[in-house]
Amino acid sequence: MSTTRNPASQADPFESLGLSPDQAALYTAMLRLHRATLTELAxxxxxxxxxxxxxxxxxxxxGAVNxxxxxxxxxxxVATIGRLVAERLDRMARETRQIDEVLAAAGRLTHHYDAGHDWxxxxxxxxxxxxxxxxxxxxIGLALQAPPAELVMAVPDRRTMARFxxxxxxxxIQAAADGILRPRMVVALDAVSEPAMRQVCARFSAAGAGLRALDTVPSWFFALGxxxxxxxxEWGVPLPEHSYNCYLVHAPVAVGALRALFEELWARAAPIFPRNNAQQVLRLAARGLSDDAIARHLGVSVRTVRARFAEAMSELGAQSRFHAGVEAARRGWL
Known part of the structure; x- marks a missing residue:
């Protein structure tokens, strides 16, 4: 049995990593010579x-030759192959990311195609x-078809919120806790003014729902996925007045428009439940305590108290502490 190895077979791994046959053969010769001039290599x-x-x-x-x-x-x-393998892996990772981006774009573009085709x-x-x-x-039935389903919903009146x-x-709440539904809701402020309704909202919020309140919500609507x-x-008319008659519209253009409207309402709305730090300073200020007294009561610095007031004013959209106190009382924070 012949024990002579074919030099070409030794070069095959390098060729698979991107070296041309001439480069692979030359590198094999370089390994045997270790150090050589151009004339010696030729x-x-x-x-x-x-x-x-x-x-x-x-x-x-x-980087195979110095x-x-x-x-x-x-x-x-070993160093040469390691570098070539690393470069190949980097190239494969970039190509994989590009493929993922193309697939994601295909999904988005399909919505446009479907909308145009339906039109x-x-x-x-x-x-x-x-x-x-x-x-x-x-x-809930629609959410179960493709969990987790992102839901945004506007509720403009107390009767609709109470029935819900x-x-x-x-x-x-169970669907949100199980990860089937990811809800965010903007509700009219008077719809959550009663303690019982705030308790319901607190349970919903604890399950992961986002809840904000606005003085006036233009109409009931939702967008799912x-x-x-x-x-x-009828837009702007509470659902109970039409016996909850409504429509499901399966069209990306309608969903996109309602999502844009919701995000505008969401940006203008204030949280139903304040951060604890903000609520503490507002309640103590409502009792007539000064910043120094609030700081001593909470065991924090006066600077921290003032920072929490600023946080509360930002959440409430208030321009002054007095305005913040009025808004906090109106929203049931005190």
């Missing part, structure tokens, strides 16, 4: 010096719903 591979120099320049750029004046020195093959074909999927049971349970709290909030929106039978 003789070793039986190639013109000009051709060898081009291949050598490529090996130097790859050049020292008139001589070339081969680097250890030209005359199809605009609208599904009527009737009754509070069908409405609130439909939202009485019959369905437990199911929604990127493909479904809920619209009332």
């Amino acid at each position: 003789e070793a591979v039986d190639r013109p010096a000009e051709d060898v120099l081009d291949a050598l320049d490529g090996l130097v750029r790859l 050049r020292r004046r008139e001589e070339f020195l081969a680097r250890h093959p 030209h074909s005359g199809r605009f999927s609208v599904e009527p719903l009737s009754g509070a049971d069908e409405l609130w349970e439909s939202v 709290a009485d019959g369905f909030v437990g199911q929604w 990127e493909g479904t929106a809920g619209l009332p039978a």
Whole structure:
């Protein structure tokens, strides 16, 4: 049995890592010579010096060979292969990220395609719903199809909020706690002014829901994910006045518009529940305590007290401490 190894087979790993056949053969010769001049290398591979120099320049750029004046020195093959493998892995990682970005873009672009296709074909999927049971349970049913489903919803009146709290909030709290639903809600301030309703909101918030209040909410609506929106039978009219008749609209353009409206309302609304630090200083100030007295009571510096007042004013959208106190009282923070 012959024990002679074919030099070409030894070069194959380098070729698979991006070396040309000439570079692989030259590097193999370099490893045997360890140190050589251009003339010596040309003789070793039986190639013109000009051709060898081009291949050598490529090996130097790859870090496989070092050049020292008139001589070339081969680097250890482990270091060379390690560098080539690392570069290949980096390239593969970049390509993988590019593929992920293309796939994500394809999903977004599909929504535009579907919207345009539905427009030209005359199809605009609208599904009527009737009754509070069908409405609130439909939202959970849709969320179960693709959890976790991001829901944004506006509630403009006390009756709608009370009916939701009485019959369905437990199911929604469980869905939020289980990660099926990721809700954010903007509600009218008077809809959550009663202590019982604030307790319901506190449970909902503890399950992960985002809750904010606004003096006036223009209408009831919701957007679930990127493909479904809920619209009332008549914009601006409370749901109970239409016996909870409403529509599910399956159109990305409608969902996008309602999401944009919600984000505008969300930015203007104030949290229903204040941060504890802000609430503490407001309550103590309402009792007539000065900044120094509040600081002693809480065991913090006066500077910290003033920072917490600034935080409270920011949350309430107040321009002064007096205004903050009025808003805090109106929102049930005191």
